[in-house]
Amino acid sequence: xxxxxxxxxxxxxxxxxxxxxxxxxxxxxxxxxxxxxxxxxxxxxxxxxxxxxxxxxxxxxxxxxxxxxxxxxxxxxxxxxxxxxxxxxxxxxxxxxxxxxxxxxxxxxxxxxxxxxxxxxxxxxxxxxxxxxxxxxxxxxxxxxxxxxxxxxxxxxxxxxxxxxxxxxxxxxxxxxxxxxxxxxxxxxxxxxxxxxxxxxxxxxxxxxxxxxxxxxxxxxxxxxxxxxxxxxxxxxxxxxxxxxxxxxxxxxxxxxxxxxxxxxxxxxxxxxxxxxxxxxxxxxxxxxxxxxxxxxxxxxxxxxxxxxxxxxxxxxxxxxxxxxxxxxxxxxxxxxxxxxxxxxxxxxxxxxxxxxxxxxxxxxxxxxxxxxxxxxxxxxxxxxxxxxxxxxxxxxxxxxxxxxxxxxxxxxxxxxxxxxxxxxxxxxxxxxxxxxxxxxxxxxxxxxxxxxxxxxxxxxxxxxxxxxxxxxxxxxxxxxxxxxxxxxxxxxxxxxxxxxxxxxxxxxxxxxxxxxxxxxxxxxxxxxxxxxxxxxxxxxxxxxxxxxxxxxxxxxxxxxxxxxxxxxxxxxxxxxxxxxxxxxxxxxxxxxxxxxxxxxxxxxxxxxxxxxxxxxxxxxxxxxxxxxxxxxxxxxxxxxxxxxxxxxxxxxxxxxxxxxxxxxxxxxxxxxxxxxxxxxxxxxxxxxxxxxxxx
Amino acid sequence: xxxxxxxxxxxxxxxxxxxxxxxxxxxxxxxxxxxxxxxxxxxxxxxxxxxxxxxxxxxxxxxxxxxxxxxxxxxxxxxxxxxxxxxxxxxxxxxxxxxxxxxxxxxxxxxxxxxxxxxxxxxxxxxxxxxxxxxxxxxxxxxxxxxxxxxxxxxxxxxxxxxxxxxxxxxxxxxxxxxxxxxxxxxxx
Numbered sequence: 016x017x018x019x020x021x022x023x024x025x026x027x028x029x030x031x032x033x034x035x036x037x038x039x040x041x042x043x044x045x046x047x048x049x050x051x052x053x054x055x056x057x058x059x060x061x062x063x064x065x066x067x068x069x070x071x072x073x074x075x076x077x078x079x080x081x082x083x084x085x086x087x088x089x090x091x092x093x094x095x096x097x098x099x100x101x102x103x104x105x106x107x108x109x110x111x112x113x114x115x116x117x118x119x120x121x122x123x124x125x126x127x128x129x130x131x132x133x134x135x136x137x138x139x140x141x142x143x144x145x146x147x148x149x150x151x152x153x154x155x156x157x158x159x160x161x162x163x164x165x166x167x168x169x170x171x172x173x174x175x176x177x178x179x180x181x182x183x184x185x186x187x188x189x190x191x192x193x194x195x196x197x198x199x200x201x202x203x204x205x206x207x208x209x210x211x212x213x214x215x216x217x218x219x220x221x222x223x224x225x226x227x228x229x230x231x232x233x234x235x236x237x238x239x240x241x242x243x244x245x246x247x248x249x250x251x252x253x254x255x256x257x258x259x260x261x262x263x264x265x266x267x268x269x270x271x272x273x274x275x276x277x278x279x280x281x282x283x284x285x286x287x288x289x290x291x292x293x294x295x296x297x298x299x300x301x302x303x304x305x306x307x308x309x310x311x312x313x314x315x316x317x318x319x320x321x322x323x324x325x326x327x328x329x330x331x332x333x334x335x336x337x338x339x340x341x342x343x344x345x346x347x348x349x350x351x352x353x354x355x356x357x358x359x360x361x362x363x364x365x366x367x368x369x370x371x372x373x374x375x376x377x378x379x380x381x382x383x384x385x386x387x388x389x390x391x392x393x394x395x396x397x398x399x400x401x402x403x404x405x406x407x408x409x410x411x412x413x414x415x416x417x418x419x420x421x422x423x424x425x426x427x428x429x430x431x432x433x434x435x436x437x438x439x440x441x442x443x444x445x446x447x448x449x450x451x452x453x454x455x456x457x458x459x460x461x462x463x464x465x466x467x468x469x470x471x472x473x474x475x476x477x478x479x480x481x482x483x484x485x486x487x488x489x490x491x492x493x494x495x496x497x498x499x500x501x502x503x504x505x506x507x508x509x510x511x512x513x514x515x516x517x518x519x520x521x522x523x524x525x526x527x528x529x530x531x532x533x534x535x536x537x538x539x540x541x542x543x544x545x546x547x548x549x550x551x552x553x554x555x556x557x558x559x560x561x562x563x564x565x566x567x568x569x570x571x572x573x574x575x576x577x578x579x580x581x582x583x584x585x586x587x588x589x590x591x592x593x594x595x596x597x598x599x600x601x602x603x604x605x606x607x608x609x610x611x612x613x614x615x616x617x618x619x620x621x622x623x624x625x626x627x628x629x630x631x632x633x634x635x636x637x638x639x640x641x642x643x644x645x646x647x648x649x650x651x652x653x654x655x656x657x658x659x660x661x662x663x664x665x666x667x668x669x670x671x672x673x674x675x676x677x678x679x680x681x682x683x684x685x686x687x688x689x690x691x692x693x694x695x696x697x698x699x700x701x702x703x704x705x706x707x708x709x710x711x
Numbered sequence: 712x713x714x715x716x717x718x719x720x721x722x723x724x725x726x727x728x729x730x731x732x733x734x735x736x737x738x739x740x741x742x743x744x745x746x747x748x749x750x751x752x753x754x755x756x757x758x759x760x761x762x763x764x765x766x767x768x769x770x771x772x773x774x775x776x777x778x779x780x781x782x783x784x785x786x787x788x789x790x791x792x793x794x795x796x797x798x799x800x801x802x803x804x805x806x807x808x809x810x811x812x813x814x815x816x817x818x819x820x821x822x823x824x825x826x827x828x829x830x831x832x833x834x835x836x837x838x839x840x841x842x843x844x845x846x847x848x849x850x851x852x853x854x855x856x857x858x859x860x861x862x863x864x865x866x867x868x869x870x871x872x873x874x875x876x877x878x879x880x881x882x883x884x885x886x887x888x889x890x891x892x893x894x895x896x897x898x899x900x
Contacts (some may be wrong), residue, residue, distance in 0.1 A: 069788040070750070072757035075734065080761060081869065083754050103832060213866060221767045241892045244849035246863055293863050340862075393750075 066134060075588035084221045097440060099450045099470035099484050100192035100206075101126075101521050101535045101570065107185050107212065112614045114650030114665030115181060116227075116695065119173040122207065123303045123343040124612050125189050126572040129605060129630050130173070131676035133245050133687045134281060135310050136328060137174030140494040141191070141204050142539060142566050143592030145603035147679035148547045150419035153490055155202035156207045159291075159300060161176045161334050164201050165356035167379040167411055169493040170328075171201070178330045180235055180252040180287050182223065185212045189430045191486030191570070196452040196468035199404065200435050200491040204539075205614040211291065211300075212239075223661075227695035229281070231256035237697075244308075246293040256283045257688075264309050266683045272319040277311040278672035284308075296339050300553020301668070303331035315682045316681050317373050326360035344393040348402075356381045372416045377501065398440040400452075413500040421535060425620030425672070432458040436466070448472040450596070456489075460497070464489045464512050478525040486517045496545050496558045507558040516540045530575035549680055556680075562595040600634060603677045607631040620653040635677035644674040661699040668692050739825065752788035754867050759789060759821060759845060759861050763798040765884040766876075768818060769841050775801040778809040778817035780833065781826025789821070819843045841880050855896050857881070870894050 039457040072080065103125050115121045119137040131138045131145060133470040139507045146153070150170030156163040158179060164171050187209050194202035223235040228625045237250035258281025268275030285306040292299045307327040313319040334352040341347065356534065358379040366373035385406035392399050408429045425558055450470035457463050470484040494512035499506050521535040541563035547556050569591035576582035588608040592601035616622045626648040633641050647670055652663035659685030668674075668691055675686035722829045758763060763775055775798055779786040786807040795806045808815055820837065822830040824847040834855045845858045852859035857879070859870035869891040876883050 069791050070753040071792050072753050072758040073792060075757060077758075077761045077765065077887060077890060080754065080757055081866075083866065134731060241894075246868070246892075295862065344750075 023651070034535070056085050057630075070555045073456075079624075083195070097448050097450070097472060097474075097672070098190065099452075099468060099472075099482065099486075100190040100194065100626075102534060103189045103191070103517065103572065105187045105189070105569045107182075109612075109614075109624075110181055110184060111654075111661075111663065112511075112622055112650065113626055113648070113650065114613060114624065114663055114695065114697075116211070116665075118177045118181060118187075118207075120667075121181070121187060122173060122189070123628065124584075124610055124626060126610070127191055127570045127588040127590070127608060128189075128205075129566075129608055131603065131678070131687070132174065132674075132689060133314070133682050134312050134434070135308055135314060136170075139171070139173055140603060140605075142537065142568055142588075143590035143601055143604040143606070144204060144541075144564065144566060145677075147603070147677075147681070149545075152201055152493065153203040155198050155200075155206045156209070156304065157198075157207065159334075160208065160212055161300070161332060161350070161711075162201075162354075163330070165330060165382045166383055166408055167356060167358065167402050167413065167493065167494045169201055169490070171207075172306075172328060172330065173283050175254060175256075176304075176306040176308070177281050177327050178285075178306070179209065179211070179289055180250060180303055181209050182235060182252075183250055183289055185210045191535070192484060193466075193468075193486035193515060195399075195464075195466035195488030196454050197436055197438060197487060199436075199454060199456050199466070200464075200489060200512075203490050203513075203541075203545055211289070218703070221699055222702075223699035224695060225695055225697035227256070228690070228693035229256050229258050230453045231283075231695070233697075244294055247291065249290045250288070252284070252285075254285045258279075258282045258289075258309070258311070264312055264684065267313065267319045277318075279319050280309045280320065280324070281311045282307075283308040296337055298336045298338070299334070300336070301331070301333045303329070305329040311686065312684065315362055316364075316683075317497055318365060319374060319660055321363040323361050323363045323374050326358070329355075329357040329359075331355050346391040348389040348391070350388075351384075351386050353384050353625075354382070357521045375417060375423075376416055378412075378414045379495075379500075380410065380412040380414075383407060383411075384409065384560045389702075395442065396442045398442075399438065400440075401437040403435045403631065405431075407431045413494065413498065415501045420633050423502055424678060425493075428460075428494055428498065430459045432456065446474050446476075448474060450484075456491070456493055460508075461491050461512060464491070464514075480521075480523045482519075482521040482523075484517075484519045487514060488517070490545065492545050492558075499641065502668070503554070504556045504557075506599065510545055510558060511543060511560055513560065513563070514542045525576070529577055530573065532574075533570075533572045535570050537566070537568055537570075539564075541566070561631045564588060564591045564592050564601060579624060581614065583611065583613040585611045600638070602636045603633055605631040605633045605671050617651075620656050622652060624650040624652065633677055635685045636679060637685060641675055641677045641686045644672070646672060646674065655699075656699050659701055661701065663695075663697040665695045665697075666692060667695075717808040721797060723769060739802070743885055746783070751862065753786060753792065755785065755847075755860050756792040758867065758869070760793045760796065760798065761887070762843065762845065762858060763793075763801075763803065763819065766797050767799075767882045769842075769880045771801060771818065775803045777803060777805045777819045777821060778814065779805065779807045780822045780829065781811070782822060782823030783807070785821060785823050806837070807879045810861075815840075817842055819845060822846045822851065822856070824848050824851075826838060830854075830856070837879075839879065843879075843881055844875075849894070852894050858891075859894075868892065 042420055045554060084447045105121060122128045127141050129140045131147060133147060136150060138145055139151045150168045151173060152169035154171050156171035160449050187207060190206040194206035198206060218237045218240050225233045228514050233252065233254045235252035237246045237248065238263045247341055260279055262281060264275045264276045264277060285304060287304045289302045308325060310324040313324065316488040319322045332352055332354040334350055336350040338348045360377045362375045363372040364375055383406055389400060389402035410427055410429055412427045414422050414425045434454055434456040437453035441449040452469040455463065455465055466487050466489060470482060470485045473481040489512045491512045496510055499505045517537060517539045519535055519537045523533040525531050543560040544563040545558060546561045547558050568588060570588045574584045590606060592604045594601060611627040612624050614624045628646045630644045632643045635641060646668050648667045649669050650663060650665040655661045669694040675688045677682065677686050777789060779789060789805045793803050796803050806813060822843055830846060830851060831854055834844060844856045845860065846856040847860055849859060849870065850862055852872045855875050857872050857875045861868045861870055871883065871888060871891040871893055873893050874896060
């Protein structure tokens with residue numbers, strides 16, 4: 016999402032379909048494999064499992080019962096103990112208690128994760144790997160199981176650019192480790208599945224507003240209803256922030272560039288709409304988010320202190336899904352969706368002879384439709400899941416032009432992809448479980464990929480689990496990597512998918528009823544990573560498959576809570592990343608991360624949530640040292656008082672520490688200075704018509 | 712790295728076949744026993760038990776009789792989970808396909824969706840008597856049933872027809888109502 020004008024370059028994207036001859040051979044073996052998958056799907060359900068015993072859940076409270084998720088064919092977590100990855104689940108209550116404003120802030124509190132912000136986008140790092148040029152394409156981001164990474168840049172938007180309001184989140188499942196065996200491309204390092212609030216069982220209208228530093232303000236409205244058998248939630252929210260009135264960028268400190276002062280150009284805004292309707296087994300979900308950011312740091316060599324340097328991301332989807340249980344053991348899930356993504360950005364460049372600047376506009380437009388079906392079946396104590404995906408891009412268009420001129424580039428593609436996947440969770444004994452899975456992805460422009468997974472789990476007792484997991488995951492090159500979009504950004508149509516081979520050992524132990532401790536060790540081998548680099552001769556940005564990194568590390572996590580409302584999550588992560596290319600050192604790769612999130616109950620409805628976040632020193636891509644950071648955030652929040660009013664006061668960077676996160680080549684400075692102390696006050700009003708009359 | 716490069720074509724088929732046979736053998740070799748997971752019947756049965764705790768009947772004996780109409784599998788679930796348990800000092804017994812005479816002694820009647828047509832007739836018959844009627848669909852609750860345990864997505868949602876409950880002289884705890892959708896009787900459809 017870029018661009019710098021470099022007049023004179025022509026260059027028409029040289030597209031060809033890769034592996035046309037190879038394809039026939041591949042398909043041959045693939046046919047065999049799909050035969051096997053079909054066999055599993057069709058024949059195994061016929062095996063009669065003789066079970067008539069039903070689990071006794073009467074010991075649960077009725078509130079817990081109302082929260083239970085039934086066995087479904089979906090690929091969501093079923094039993095976290097048997098999940099073939101390291102799992103952290105953050106629930107909506109924590110979002111309230113710690114006052115997170117964006118998904119990026121939430122993820123920054125999670126074991127092993129860290130984030131960077133270049134005043135345009137938020138980048139996610141994990142296990143010593145953060146690449147600002149990839150727009151988080153190595154992570155798979157899902158909303159209710161629906162893929163959010165779009166089809167142009169594969170970006171996973173996590174900051175204010177995330178198209179869903181964070182208060183709409185019921186919980187977030189974070190699976191550290193690869194997930195391509197079920198989800199396909201992008202699920203290389205982690206899978207983040209955001210689950211939205213269920214239509215609550217009662218009519219509820221909630222209105223919230225917040226005011227924060229830099230004239231930031233938000234307004235949110237959500238309403239849930241139950242009408243003639245239809246449960247629904249409809250929500251809308253908006254955010255506006257002026258940003259700091261004056262920001263100093265020493266790298267631009269010359270009289271011609273306003274002495275390095277960027278005036279009133281750090282504004283940020285979003286608008287979101289979200290709706291979900293349930294009727295029986297049918298579910299319709301729709302989302303639209305638009306976010307506009309003014310870029311204050313003259314990225315991509317643009318003119319400094321020009322408010323026309325800005326970018327806008329719009330993302331939306333509409334998904335119809337049908338979930339049906341044929342009997343207590345077989346479950347079927349079908350989804351049909353339409354997705355859209357629109358990117359628009361304006362980059363001011365000096366226009367040479369004339370006065371003023373010329374704005375170069377970059378536009379990316381993508382529309383795609385797809386279907387997905389998953390069949391889940393319990394076979395005695397085992398569980399199998401088999402499914403297929405299909406996706407067709409109606410168009411992926413990348414255009415760039417100078418305002419008032421004919422397009423410099425205009426490239427349209429419509430690739431297709433399809434996949435089959437399967438997973439078997441075998442539980443031969445109560446203390447041993449095995450997970451075998453795999454996925455085959457076909458793509459019209461890219462070689463077929465295979466993503467196997469193998470996991471062994473020992474469950475010696477009800478409180479301990481030991482897991483070994485082997486995964487192979489991939490990231491397919493995206494149209495932005497593959498095709499020329501600008502006179503200075505040249506795609507590379509010969510790129511091949513990059514892979515990661517990962518091994519993980521996880522030990523988890525439940526501590527009576529008050530906590531859980533999890534430790535994991537991993538070894539990731541990234542192969543043929545797709546990276547952008549600047550050609551020193553021409554100054555152009557190019558893409559290539561590079562050798563990749565090796566990453567090793569340890570992660571420790573302790574969670575604890577008690578009935579009185581005290582709770583906490585502490586984590587430490589050590590990561591050692593090493594590029595395979597001789598003589599290079601890992602970039603954007605802090606070795607140590609330590610985090611503590613704790614909640615202290617105060618008087619009855621109020622609690623205090625405190626976050627301590629430590630990130631050790633890192634180096635940016637040019638080898639510049641970026642200092643370690645230690646941040647303290649605090650939030651004072653209440654539960655709804657008299658079922659109506661809810662308040663929250665948060666302070667991020669409580670001690671006003673100066674800190675920065677490393678940046679990529681698109682930014683002049685080696686690191687971007689982050690906000691100092693910021694404050695937010697939020698107030699919500701819940702209106703619940705039922706409580707008013709059922710009390711009679 | 713592309714798979715082609717390190718899996719020669721000839722071996723890929725063998726590996727795939729091997730992988731799938733291991734998978735299939737393991738599936739076949741292991742005794743197919745019961746699988747304890749949060750399946751729908753277990754949740755429904757637990758809800759029925761909770762209902763007996765959160766509903767108070769105007770008069771009652773030492774036994775709480777749950778009658779199941781329509782579904783054998785729900786009867787099995789209830790028999791295995793709630794039969795013999797005590798609820799507010801009453802011992803629970805589960806009875807399937809109650810006869811006309813037995814119906815008069817039921818405290819709770821569970822109607823599965825498969826017996827919906829019969830259910831409406833039953834609702835008419837039970838009109839006014841202190842029997843808690845529990846069904847599986849929204850239609851059932853709107854037709855005058857008292858409690859619906861309705862599948863909504865991957866959850867079971869509780870619906871209560873408060874008018875019907877009150878008419879029958881039953882009382883239902885507000886703790887349960889907090890979690891429920893309150894619906895009103897409408898036309899049968």
